[in-house]
Amino acid sequence: MSSTPTLDEIAASGGVEPKPSADYLERLHVIDNVVRECIHVSKQYAGIKSPTSRHFYASVLFTSLVTKGVSLAIFCPLSPWAEKMIEHWDYGSLTGVVRSMLETRLNFFYLCVEACTDEEWDCRWNLFNLHDSIARRRLFEAQQEMTGAEVSDIASFSTQADEVRQRLNANNFFLALPEKQRNKFLKGRDAHLYPLEEIAERAGVGRGVFKYLHVLFSQHVHGLPMSFYRMGGDYPERGRGLPSEVEESYAALCLSFAATLLTGARDELHELFVGLSADPKPAGPTSSENDHPRSGLLQRLLEAVASRVR
Numbered sequence: 356m357s358s359t360p361t362l363d364e365i366a367a368s369g370g371v372e373p374k375p376s377a378d379y380l381e382r383l384h385v386i387d388n389v390v391r392e393c394i395h396v397s398k399q400y401a402g403i404k405s406p407t408s409r410h411f412y413a414s415v416l417f418t419s420l421v422t423k424g425v426s427l428a429i430f431c432p433l434s435p436w437a438e439k440m441i442e443h444w445d446y447g448s449l450t451g452v453v454r455s456m457l458e459t460r461l462n463f464f465y466l467c468v469e470a471c472t473d474e475e476w477d478c479r480w481n482l483f484n485l486h487d488s489i490a491r492r493r494l495f496e497a498q499q500e501m502t503g504a505e506v507s508d509i510a511s512f513s514t515q516a517d518e519v520r521q522r523l524n525a526n527n528f529f530l531a532l533p534e535k536q537r538n539k540f541l542k543g544r545d546a547h548l549y550p551l552e553e554i555a556e557r558a559g560v561g562r563g564v565f566k567y568l569h570v571l572f573s574q575h576v577h578g579l580p581m582s583f584y585r586m587g588g589d590y591p592e593r594g595r596g597l598p599s600e601v602e603e604s605y606a607a608l609c610l611s612f613a614a615t616l617l618t619g620a621r622d623e624l625h626e627l628f629v630g631l632s633a634d635p636k637p638a639g640p641t642s643s644e645n646d647h648p649r650s651g652l653l654q655r656l657l658e659a660v661a662s663r664v665r
Contacts, residue, residue, distance in 0.1 A: 375433060379603050382610040387435060389614045390424045393621050397421050400628050408480065410627060413467035417624050420459045424617050427452045431610060432598070443596045446605035447575040447582055453609045453616075454572035457560070460616040461551055464558035468623045474528040479548060481523050482540060488516040489543030516543060559619060568612060 397418055405411035428436040432444050466479060492512035499506045520541055523529045555565035574581040585593055592599040
């Protein structure tokens, strides 16, 4: 039986060729700069009393988005954000972070940016509240089943859910929805009034981009067959943490897409908080072809990656 390899042996085996392309290094440079700037922007608006609920949730969601961006910057190969024993190429794990960033970005737009009436905003917010109460109740019900010990919080979350339902049933926008939709929403399983692909289209992400990337990312998040069927055989380098054209292409796609999500939210945050800070303008780099949410770079990366999907 072979002995367990030492850390030095693992590190030595992890430093393998080929070296990353200039394209990947450019994407790495972009996400590095965008994350750093967004941290500055987040601090720029810290400590400001929120004049509306939109502002409050904008600060919460932008902070969440930037935190995930930092995690992505740490995880990606050759990142200046972390010293590592080996450079581990695992785009499948990056997709989980970026999918979470995508949905956080859509929530930011949906709850904080998109124009709607006060009645509709209250409806959107209370659907979030209902979903939160039901999700927490389900969590503690599962805990109770796992441990066999009674969890008192279950009753309180059920009460909260009933109170939110009462608020929804007093909301004129909600009452104007078809009865079938109202009954579905009152179950608390849907957090949004509209499908995410519609919100993505209105947020500037693009319906087609959302559908393609959400499908791709979800395969890896859920460990579905597409995430492991091309390992081994004709693809010996895939899924083993080794550098390869496929790993690099998908990793570059994750980094570029994450940069567009961050810069889109950053620009909207500036617009939302204008006049509420002594320095409402970006102090770091501004949007460029490298980081603008509507740049052609992301589209070119999508096309390049799609051409290599096998």
